[in-house]
Amino acid sequence: MSTADPALQDGAVAPLRRPGSVLSVLRRAAAGRLAVVPLLLFVAVAFGIPAVAMAHGAFYTNTATSAPGTASTFTTGNITASLQGGYLTALTGSVKLSAVSALIGTVGGLLLAQAVVTSRFKALRHAVLSASGVLANFGGVPLAFAFIATLGNAGVLTTHLHLKDAGWSLYTFWGLTLVYLYFLVPLMVLSVLPSLDGLRRQWREAAQNNGATLWQYWRHVALPVLAPSLLGGFVLLFGTAFAAYATAAAMVGASVPLITLQIANALNGNVAADASNVALAMSLDMVVIAALVMVVYLPLQRRSARWLV
C-alpha cells in the first residue's frame, strides 16, 4: 500500500474511456463492497439473529409450558393473545401517548429551533444543541427522576404550589406526556435544525418584496419546503416515544398502560403463566407498527434533502 494503486488513480482522476478503466471501476467497486462487509456481518449477527428469533418465537408454542420433550409447534395464538385484553389496551395506550407527545414535540421543537436559528447569540445555539444531544440520547431514567422530584407526589413544585389540590398527578397520561416532551423536543430540535438552516434568506426577502406578510411567507413558502422534514421529525419522535421504556419503568406506579411495560413484565416473569412467547408476539406487533411508520419516513427524508442541500 506504499505506492498508489494505478487502477485506483485512473478511476479517481477522471472517467477515462480506456479499456483498463472498466477493470479499475470493477476493482474499486469490489474494494468499496469489502469496506462495507464488516458492518453487514455485524448487523446480520447482532441484529439479525435476535430479530429472526423474535419473529420465529412469536409464531411458535412455548416449550416451557407444554409437556417436556414435545417440540414447539406453529401457532398464531401468541399474536392473537397479544392483541387482546390488557395487552391490546397497552398497545393502543402506547400508540396514543406516542402520537400526542410526538405532535406536541414536533410543534414545540420547531418553535424552539426557529428561535435558536434566528438568534444572534452563537452561545445560545451551542448550549441548546449540546443540551439537546444529551437529553435526546441520555434516556429516560434521570429525566424521570427529575420530574418525580419536581412534580411527583412529594415534588418541590407539587408541594409548594399545592398542585395536588388542583388535581395534578404526574402518573397520568398528561404527566407522562410532559416527561416525554423533555426528550422529544430536543430530538425535534436536532432533527429540524439543519432544515431551518437551509431555508434561504432570499426566499423570505423575495416574499417580503412581493408584499407577503410573515404569516403568508410561512404558510406559502417556508412550511411547504419544511413539510417533509417536519413529517420526518414527527415520525422519528413517534418511534422514539413508542420505544421508550426507561422513563415509564423508573416512574413506578404510573397508571398509564404501555406496551413496553407489558413486554418487560412478561420477560421478567412477573406474570403468572410463562408469557415469554406472548412477549415476543407483542414485540412483533411493535416492530410492525414501527415499520409502518418508518416506511413513511424514509422517502420523506430524501425529499427534504433535495430541497435543502
Added chain:
Amino acid sequence: MAGMTAATLTKAMDPPPGAQKSARRRGRPRFGRAAVLVVFGLYFVVPIAATFLFTVDDPVKGLNLSAYSQIFGVAGLWPALRLSLELAAATIALVYLLLVPAVVAVRLGGPRLRTVVEVVCTLPLVVPAIALTAGFTDVLKWGSDSMVPGQTTFVQQLLIDIQNPAFPVILLLAYTVMALPLAYRTLDAGMRALDVRTLLEAAQNNGAGRARAIVTVILPNLRGALMNTAFLTLALVLGEFTVSSILGFTPFAVWIVNGNAAGQGPVTIAVSIVSLVLTWLLLLVMSAGGSRRSSSTPTHQ
C-alpha cells in the same frame, strides 16, 4: 432584467411609505422569539433546578449537601459506572471500526452501496430496544434450554461467555446496534462537508496509499463528526436502561433505579442530575471547541 432587480433592491433598502409597518413586522418575531425561549428555558431548567433543591432540602435536617458528599462513598456506584464507561469505550471503538470504512466507501461508491448501508443503519430504528431484548432473551434461553450437562457445544459456550457479568459482550452488541442510526447520520453529515474524492486523489497523487490517505487525510478532517459520534454514543450507553435491566446486568442507569427503589433516594437522584449536567458540559465544551476550529476552515454542514 438587471434594472428590475436594481429597482426591487432599492425599494427594499429604502421603503419610506411602509417603514413603520416593516419595523413592526421585524419586531414581532423578536418578541415571539423571546417568549419561546423563556417558556422552553423554564421548561428545561425548572425540573433540574427543582431536583437540585429536592436533593439539598432535607425536611428534617434542613439545607445540606450530604446527598452529594455521599456520592463518593455509596455502595455499588463505582462498579456500575466503571462497567458503563468500559462498555461506552468499547461501543465507540466498535462503531468507528464498522462505520468509518463503510461511510468512506459510500462516499466513493455508487448510489446502490449508499442505499444498502443507509437501510442497514436505519433498521435498528424499526426494532425498538425492548423488542431486540426480547429476541436476545429468546436466543439465550434457547442456549440454556437445549444444554446437556457435560457436553456444551461451541455455540452454547459462546452464549454463556457473552453474558459474563464482568464485561457483558451481549450489551456491547446491543449498544452498537442501537448507536448505528445516529452514528451513521452524524458521520455521513461530516463526510458530506468534505470533498472526499478530491482529498483522496490529492493524497494519492502525492504518493500515499489509500489506507494511509484515509488515516492521515480523511480522518483528521472528520474530527468534529467523530467526536460528536463518540459523545452521543457515550450519552446513549451511560443512560441505557432497557436492555441491561431486562438481561439482568447492573450498569449505571440500572444502579440508579435499583438504588432508588432500595431507599437510597436522594443519593441516586443527585447522581442522575450530576451525570446529566456533566455529560452536557462535556458536549458543550466539545461543541464550542469544534466550532472555533471549524470557523477557521470554511466548511459548511
